[in-house]
Amino acid sequence: MMAMCRSNDCSVIAYHEVSIERLFQLEKRRFAHVLEHAGPALPGEIANLGATMTTILSVGHQGIDGLMRNRALLHAGFGVVRKHLIVLSLDDDLCLNHGGDRNCHGGASMSFAKAVDLLRLAMMATSRQGVCLSDVEAEFGGVRRTAQRMIAALEEAFPATEHYVGDDGRHYWRLPSRAVAPLLTPSAEELVSLKSAISELERVDMNGEAIQLRSLERKVRALIPSDRTLRLATDEEALLEAMGFAARPGPRPSMNEAVDLAISEAIKGPFELKIHYQGRGDAKPTWRTIEPLGLLLGSRRYLVGIDTAKRDGRYRHYRVEDIMEAQVQAKIFAYPDDFDLREYATRAFGSYHHEAEYGEVVWRFSPEAADRAARFQFHPRQEIEHLDDGAMLVRFKASGHLEMSWHLYAWGDSVEVISPSGLAAMVHPYRRSDFAALP
Structure with a gap:
């Protein structure tokens, strides 16, 4: 551990595989190696740094307590380093590189990445359970020994770290949030x-x-x-x-904040929701009670739910902008075990589902439009095929031909619907060749 001490505190600036005790047991001849390599770049500054570090090392030989009593001296030494963008790299051979010079023993200079990792670890440790060695390995991609060294650095940098054995028999380290709060100002x-x-x-x-x-x-x-x-x-x-x-400007459906808040509360419950709703075929709005399962977002928002008065196994869609009023009910309902909103959403191109239309969809983009189309994800489960002539095929399974037509219109005659035939009949008569740009 290398520390940079100020007049009133001591903050970690880098972590490596050496302890602070080992740092100040380094012989003066090893620091002479540093001066030899960096001296030609910054001769005056290195001379000043050399004198300061010689004193620091002699204090360090007296023990860590002696060093901590000379914080101002240590800070002055590393202040010179920071001023000239020099980075100290601590390894089996101490080496000072300037300006990213990698010629000294072929080793890259040490940056503040280790300090960032240590701060990330400290933030992880503030969770209710804390962190175990497996968590550290998974987060930072190291081996068990590296995880142990990082935990040791955490305990040294943050004395408030608590160690305990969990119910699963693992060792955990937990850090009170107040210990890192001053370091976590958002950017x-x-x-x-x-x-x-x-x-x-x-x-x-x-x-x-x-x-x-x-x-x-x-x-x-x-x-x-x-x-x-x-x-x-x-x-x-x-x-x-x-x-x-x-x-961003642009068209958007009308909104009703009270309805949105009621839907959000009901979904989180989950509570039954009573809505005043007028469907496309309704002459006037009517009240109905539903079990809300989730929202589908697209050109329009649809609330997916089960009508409690029609237990026919169907999931119904309610356009949110057509809900005049919504009231959260006190009754909790059981969320269907066999319903997965994410999986359900893939059955449509947009937010509108039509089971009779569900099936394979194949589009062919012209060679001129293939590169642009390749940057789009038209469907989460699409399959792409590049043809010999430079064209591109897109395949997926979904319903929602109307929303597909709205989107494909923007591509003009650069796209051809191979299947289904019903979608082709909706798109092909209206393809244009005079669009100045592609989506």
Whole structure:
């Protein structure tokens, strides 16, 4: 462990396979090797660093306690390193590289990646259960010995780390959240991503989820130290300005916030939901009670559910914008064991399901459009075939010919429907050759 100490604290800047005791047991001749390799690049600075490090090493020989009493000295030494973008690499041979020079023993210079990994490990350890060695191996891709060294570094950097044996017989290490909270100020990029996610949820009318995420955003911002708020706000504003898509214009179905919140609450229950709904064939809206199973998102939003008055084994779709009012009921229902919303969604091209249309779909994109079409995922289970003439075939199974037609119109005469014939009849008469660009 190598430490960079300030006047009032000591924070880890890099972790490697040597302990702090070993670091300060290094002989002066080994540091002379450092000066020899880096001296030509920064002669004046290395001379100053050499004098400082000589004193530091002599203090280190007196023991760690002696070193900790000279934090200002240690900080001064590593301050020179940071100022000139020099990175100390600790291995069996101590080596100092400048500007990414990899010629010294062929070893890459040590960056702050180890410190980042240690901070990631600390965040993992703040979970309720903490982390075990298997968790560390899975997260960082190392072997058991590497995981043990990282745990040792965690305990040394964060003395508040707790060790216990779980019910499964494994050893766990847990860290109180307060121990790492001061190190976890969100970045401007993270705040912008959070704001963008809220905007995207609102764009697709998932207002219940957007409200919850906005509440989370307020809590995160409340925890940011006041001295960092202004700088983050400035960076965030610049990033948002560059990411104009955060408020994309375009057509969208009407929204009813009260209905969205009721649907969200009912799905999470799961509770029965009473809706005032007017279907396509209904002369006027009627009240009906359903068991909501999930939402399908597309050009329109559909609530998938079971009509409690029609227990016929069918899953019905209710267009969310056609729900005038929604009331969450106190009755809890049993979610069907054989229903998987993700699997169910793959049976349609968009959000509209039509069981009579379900079957194989094959499209052929012209050689001119093949490269562009290859960048699209038309269906989660599509199969792609590149033909000798440069064209491309796309195959998948789904229903929803109307939504397919809406999409294929944008491709003009660059696409041909091979099957089914019903979809071909809907698309081919309206293909155009005068579109200035492809999707």
